[in-house]
Amino acid sequence: MTQSPQAPSGADLPRLPVTLSVNGETHELTIDPRVTLLDTLREHLHLTGTKKGCDHGQCGACTVLLDGQRVLSCLTLAVMHDGQSVTTVEGLGTPDHLHPLQDAFVRHDGYQCGYCTPGQLCSSVGTLDEIARGVPSHVTADLDAVRFSAEELRERLSGNICRCAAYPNIIAAVTEVHAAGDGA
Numbered sequence: 001m002t003q004s005p006q007a008p009s010g011a012d013l014p015r016l017p018v019t020l021s022v023n024g025e026t027h028e029l030t031i032d033p034r035v036t037l038l039d040t041l042r043e044h045l046h047l048t049g050t051k052k053g054c055d056h057g058q059c060g061a062c063t064v065l066l067d068g069q070r071v072l073s074c075l076t077l078a079v080m081h082d083g084q085s086v087t088t089v090e091g092l093g094t095p096d097h098l099h100p101l102q103d104a105f106v107r108h109d110g111y112q113c114g115y116c117t118p119g120q121l122c123s124s125v126g127t128l129d130e131i132a133r134g135v136p137s138h139v140t141a142d143l144d145a146v147r148f149s150a151e152e153l154r155e156r157l158s159g160n161i162c163r164c165a166a167y168p169n170i171i172a173a174v175t176e177v178h179a180a181g182d183g184a
Contacts, residue, residue: 013032014032014033015030015031015032015033016030016031016032016033016079017029017030017082018030018031018040018078018079018081018082019082019083020040020078020081020082020083020084020085020086021084021085021086022041022045022047022085022086022087022088022091023047023086023087023088023090023091024091027045029044029045029078031044031078031079033077033079034077035077035078035079036073036074036075036076036077036078037064037066037071037073037074037076037077037078037081037086038050038052038055038062038073038074039052039078040078041064041073041086041088047088047090049088049089049090049118050062050063050064050073050088050089050118050119050122051115051116051118051119052074053115053116053119053161054074055074056074056075057072057074057075058161059116059119059160059161060072060116060119060120060123060159060160060161061115061116061118061119061160061161062074062119063118063119063120063122063123063126063159063160064086064087064088064122065086065087065122065125065126066081066084066085066086067084067085068085068087068126068129069126070122070123070126070127070130072159087122087125088118088122089117089118089119089121089122092121092122092125099121099125100177100180100182101121101124101125101128101173101174101177102121104173104174104176104177105117105120105121105169105170105173107173107176108169108170108172108173108176109166109169110166110169110170110172110173111164111166111169112162112164112165112166113163113164115163116160116161116162116163116164119160120157120160120162120170123156123157123159123160124157124170124173124174124177127153127156127157127174128174128177128178130156131146131147131148131152131156131178134146137152137155137156138155139151139152139155140152148175148178150171150175153171153174153175154167154171157170157171157174
């Protein structure tokens with residue numbers, strides 16, 4: 001009878017270098033290549049604002065901005081983004097100077113329990129940038145002239161789940177920031 005080979009212990013697993021610019025600060029890490037960007041942010045860099053909701057890319061709680069684009073950080077490996085820039089909710093503003101969307105979420109009660117809020121905020125920043133750049137969505141009627149609308153906003157934010165159902169307040173907050181022209 002043959003014995004099956006033993007799995008390597010944690011110390012025997014390969015580790016790879018990765019450099020990430022997170023919220024404007026450069027981090028040089030050596031990590032297991034199987035570690036997600038989400039786990040890298042939370043466990044290696046101790047940035048716990050980005051939440052692990054489903055760990056399957058279905059809830060949007062882990063949304064961050066990767067070189068300005070919305071990304072579900074639970075679905076991408078950190079080593080794939082060597083040299084790239086990541087913005088988490090911690091990088092959007094400061095307690096003394098909130099990002100306009102953070103300020104609007106507070107004014108419009110765009111959160112209840114707050115668990116989804118970091119992902120909602122990062123997704124909203126990315127959404128306003130996409131609209132400003134003319135990137136169409138599934139509901140864009142005129143591909144040559146992307147316009148801001150509640151329908152566009154709901155479609156673009158549909159990947160971010162809020163179990164508390166604060167959606168109308170979130171839409172109101174993002175709409176206000178868009179109207180003021182200071183969202184991205």
